[in-house]
Amino acid sequence: MLGVRAISPIVDRVHETRLAYQNGHWVSAAHLRVSIADPAVTQGVSAVERIRAYRGKLFQVETHLQRWKQSTEVLRVAKLPNRDELLSLIDQTLQKNRAWIAGNENFGVLLLASPGVQGKATFVIDLYAIDEQLIQRRTTSGMPLVVTDVMQPDPSCWPRNIKVRSRLHYYLADQFAQDQDPDAIGVLLDNDGTITETSIANVLIVENGCLVSPFIERILFGVSMQAVVKIAADLKLDWLQEPISPERMSRADEVLLTGSSCGIWFANRIDGQATPSNRPVYQSLRKGFDQLIGKSR
Structure with a gap:
């Protein structure tokens, strides 16, 4: 340990x-x-x-x-x-x-x-x-995301790669999201209008079998996300860091979430629209994550 x-x-x-x-x-x-x-x-x-x-x-x-x-x-x-x-x-x-x-x-x-x-x-x-039931629901059925107009504090305010309890921006984003969908969490924006992260998870999208995330210096590069990126490398999956517009996220083949609560799970809806039901990259990464933590599925 x-x-x-x-x-x-x-x-x-x-x-x-x-x-x-x-x-x-x-x-x-x-x-x-x-x-x-x-x-x-x-x-x-x-x-x-x-x-x-x-x-x-x-x-x-x-x-x-x-x-x-x-x-x-x-x-x-x-x-x-x-x-x-x-x-x-x-x-x-x-x-x-x-x-x-x-x-x-x-x-x-x-x-x-x-x-x-x-x-x-x-x-x-x-x-x-x-909450094991909540974890099971998220990892098997996913959870909805709502893109908000709440912006991350600029890195000139404080570094985005530290973990602090100054989280008013996350709170407001989730309140906005839950006004639209009680089960949703909010996606925050960067100052250029691209997505960053949520209050509990990093966001990655899948395009043609490739993982794409925001630049890690623009987000809190979470411990679970770091583990998932290593698993992806073992699976020979490419990982790119690029700006991701809300429109690009809504068109993605898969939208993945990583965080301490579940390790890795997925978005089942974006702004009320269902995401594709076929999630081969998620299934592969989930299997790899379960192997990493010593759990069989």
Whole structure:
């Protein structure tokens, strides 16, 4: 598990309530608190990382931790645990929550940090449950997308390759999308009118068997997308980075989504119009992803 011990099968009934780590203390997750004076509240300054577990093992831990380091450095959140300390704390979080994990086979690890107050950063490690029925529905039936008029903040505001909780633009895009279709998520635009990503997923299209994505410096190049690109290379599928207009996306052979919740899934509708039902590239990539995480289909 890349530095994190395997979770013991022993169930500790004493701690069925989920325990979280905050600034040197283990507390009930229900008691996690952020000060109203913390820049996380006053200015939305907080780094976040969500590390998905598959079959009890955390996925691509080192890649997540590299992005975590980059995000916290950009936000200048200081005095956080170093890599080895962080791995140890994640391990302790898993061990202390064996009972909770036994009842939530599908879960992830959440890291959150903000500048805090009086020079002391707020730092949290928690676990979160994943809705298996939702994942199954998305990976087998897909989900709708709606192209919005909400734009990504320009990279001159903050780098798009850091993962932060300043997500008002994503929230507004999803509100716009769900006004059109309650099951949809919104696709945000770049300043040239081309697509970027959604609040929970990167977007790739398939044209004549070739994968096409926006330029990775214009998006949050997600950990799952990186894994999918490697799988595509193993399958001898070409991958191009090009601007993608909404019209081009609507004409694509397939529209794929990648993100921590499902790994890879697909769009079944774009702005209310059904996408093609034949998805050979998705099926191949899904099979490769399942093999990567050790799951047979």
